[in-house]
Amino acid sequence: MVGKHSKVKKSKPLLGNHQKCWIWGRNAVMETLSAGFWQIWELHLSERLSADEKQTAEDRAKQLSIPVVIATDQDLTQKCRASDHQGMIAKMAPFPYSTASDVIQRNIAAPLFLILDRIQDPYNFGAIVRSAEILGSDGIFVGADEQCEVTSLVCRTSVGAVNRISIAQHSDLVQLCRDLKRADISIVGTAMQAPEILPSHNFKEPTAIIVGNEGSGISQTLLNECTHLVRIPQQGKTESLNVAISAGILLYEASRQRNFA
Structure with missing residues (x-):
């Protein structure tokens, strides 16, 4: 687990700029984690989440080698520029379209x-x-x-x-x-x-x-x-x-x- 003030490299390609490179909300983030299909570069979790919620998300992130950052709700809001994140946001790679x-x-x-x-x-x-x-x-x-x-x-x-x-x-x-x-x-x-x-x-x-x-x-x-x-x-x-x-x-x-x- 990465601490609140840890820095993560930003050289990887992203889904897009600002809001476009983040997904947020428990359902969307947990479904994306569960599927393991669309690559997540970083997972940010609110410190106010229950211990069970954090543990479930962290365990799956560990399986996929995804860095996890524990932060405040305010930090999450600033990153994804939305307040309805429900304590979970993820920085995404470009979507992997099929051929x-x-x-x-x-x-x-x-x-x-x-x-x-x-x-x-x-x-x-x-x-x-x-x-x-x-x-x-x-x-x-x-x-x-x-x-x-x-x-x-x-x-x-x-x-x-x-x-x-x-x-x-x-x-x-x-x-x-x-x-x-x-x-x-x-x-x-x-x-x-x-x-x-x-x-x-x-x-x-x-x-x-x-x-x-x-x-x-x-x-x-x-x-x-x-x-x-x-x-x-x-x-x-x-x-x-x-x-x-x-x-x-x-x-x-x-x-x-x-x-x-």
Whole structure:
């Protein structure tokens, strides 16, 4: 354990500047520690945490060779620039994205993937990741441009689920769709005027679901790559659903068919 005033080298690459290089909150930090997937450079714990909380976090950090600093709540607030840290903050390395080929080539009989087309709100991104992990998605693909990165806010919103599901970054989502189709994976998008309603589509087959940008939806170039378009039945007068809600509905229907139908 490192003392309160110990210095840690700062030459390692970080997730980002200021808040972006820190995650905080008990759930997000402990889930990241537990998973052991996303590298933590430093773990800072509040001196006010219970002995059991500190011991659990310190034991896991020791297993992963992570330096631990015990500090005041004020020290933690100053470092992560947020007061809702609940006594735990962690300085993070850059997020370890998977490669698309690694995800596609896994030996999964009927994969269920999710493709995110330019999701820019970190709250939406984190909520989508959380739903995808809970509902059994086998991987998430994101573009390299106009797409929110996996940040501390995404991690917190996902309650650490970014550590539990493969997230692959790809420079060309159109080419990705073509590669998936060559692997006999259907590409399913949504459109308000689509003739097929969501419950009628067969999600038991190998499938990649696309959800689109908060403002403009799925780009036309990706719509052109879809093998199926479905619509979510709506009864109200509001024009459209939030993208994170839409993703959750689509993934729930796929999970329902695969596990309970």
